[in-house]
Amino acid sequence: MDFEKTILCIGAGYVGGPTMAMIAAKCPHYKLVVVDVDKEKIRAWNSDNLPIYEPGLDELVRETRNKNLFFSPEIEKGIRESEIIFVSVNTPTKTFGQGAGKAADLQYWEKTAREILASSTTSKIVVEKSTLPVRTASAMERILNENSKNIHFEVVSNPEFLAEGTAIRDLEFPDRVLVGSRETPEGIKARKEIVEIYANWVPREKIVESSVWSSELSKLVANAFLAQRISSINSISALCEKTEADIDEVAYAIGMDSRIGPKFLKASVGFGGSCFKKDILNLVYICESYGLEKVARYWESVVEINEWQESRFIQNMLRNMFNTVAGKRIALFGFAFKANTGDTRESPAIYIAHGLLEEHAKVVITDPKALENAKKNLSTFEDRVSFEQDPYRAAEGAHAIAVLTEWDLYKGLDYERILKTMVQPAFIFDGRNILDHQKLFNMGYNVIAIGKAPLKHF
Secondary structure (H helix, E strand, O other): OOOOEEEEEEOOOOOHHHHHHHHHHHOOOEEEEEEOOOHHHHHHHOOOOOOOOOOOHHHHHHHHEOOOEEEEOOHHHHHHHOOEEEEOOOOOEOOOOOOOOOOEOOHHHHHHHHHHHHHOOOOEEEEEOOOOOOOHHHHHHHHHHOOOOOOOEEEEEOOOOOOOOOHHHHHHOOOOEEEEEOOOHHHHHHHHHHHHHHOOOOOHHHEEEEEHHHHHHHHHHHHHHHHHHHHHHHHHHHHHHHHOOOHHHHHHHHHOOOOOOOOOOOOOOOOOOOOHHHHHHHHHHHHHHOOOHHHHHHHHHHHHHHHHHHHHHHHHHHHHOOOOOOOOEEEEEOOOOOOOOOOOOOOHHHHHHHHHHHOOOEEEEEOOOOHHHHHHHOHHHOOOEEEOOOHHHHHOOOOEEEEOOOOHHHHOOOHHHHHHHOOOOOEEEEOOOOOOHHHHHHHOOEEEEOOOOOEOOO
């Protein structure tokens, strides 16, 4: 079959794979190729056991794979044969040198840029899909266009705004698609080509065009604002516990204000995921590099509140369990950073598990999708932590349950059955406020929830 365009995506991770699958489904006249240096990951994309879990992704890939969507380890060939290249490689936080702990580590991104140049024989549009610091496009253009091949590259910014667990829905019905380029005739022409891809299914009024700098910065700022709301409501949850106010009632009341709205006002043990902390610290570093210290400290405090909330959760467990968990079996219900994903990156559960293990607790982890990642996250404690798919078995002999992921599964469990298998007095620490606390208290549990007065029998 002849295709109108061949689009390459370098990077077969949480963004690249689902995004290309959606474009393939909506644009059967385009050929989509996804490449990655990790051959095992490519093998998984070509199997019935995809490397990531996302509701609806299996069906989308089955519908398009080997028709107009292809997963391949042949990076050089993919670069050579494509007209448009999406770059969706990892940009973790630096762990070394200048900016360590805050700045984005761009070594994989730069290596990819040089690989694109080395393998290209024709001019191309290169699309920044990875989350990058503002003005990174300028550096990529310098690398690509200082060549003797007589070919030209236009760099376009098209940041992703996907939420894990709802990524397929977000791709099909996005709040907006942002495409930024240089405001030159060549840049605008390239931008229009990317807009044309999304216009196959996204209403034109939801496709936002901007300068490349605004596009790059918008991604960081969007995540910072969302995380800020979570840290704000979590800070108030601590005040609610002291005053016996109810954080859910407070959040509902303020969320009814049309100027505020109800989203991201759910108090919890803390936010996680691959983006929020990384992007905020990147924003902090950029502000510091421009001498904007007050701005940097403001955004840094969002991360500090999140870390404090995780620490406070452990302290509440210790205080309510007679100031010790040593030798006690604690069942952690959920390890993914949120429901409907197997991703555990920056999950609050990692911090909670570490804290409990340092207090010599016997920790058992249960999660419907994240156990394999949990085993990797806690590999240094493998002799002191156990993993159990069945939550009923995880709770057997436990002194306490801590709900750390808002899986619907945990709302419907038979907690009377569970109570009979636990050590008394039995505790439930609801880090997501998804359970019926009064009902659990009436059964005999001692219930300690985020932002609420504790319900205890002593």
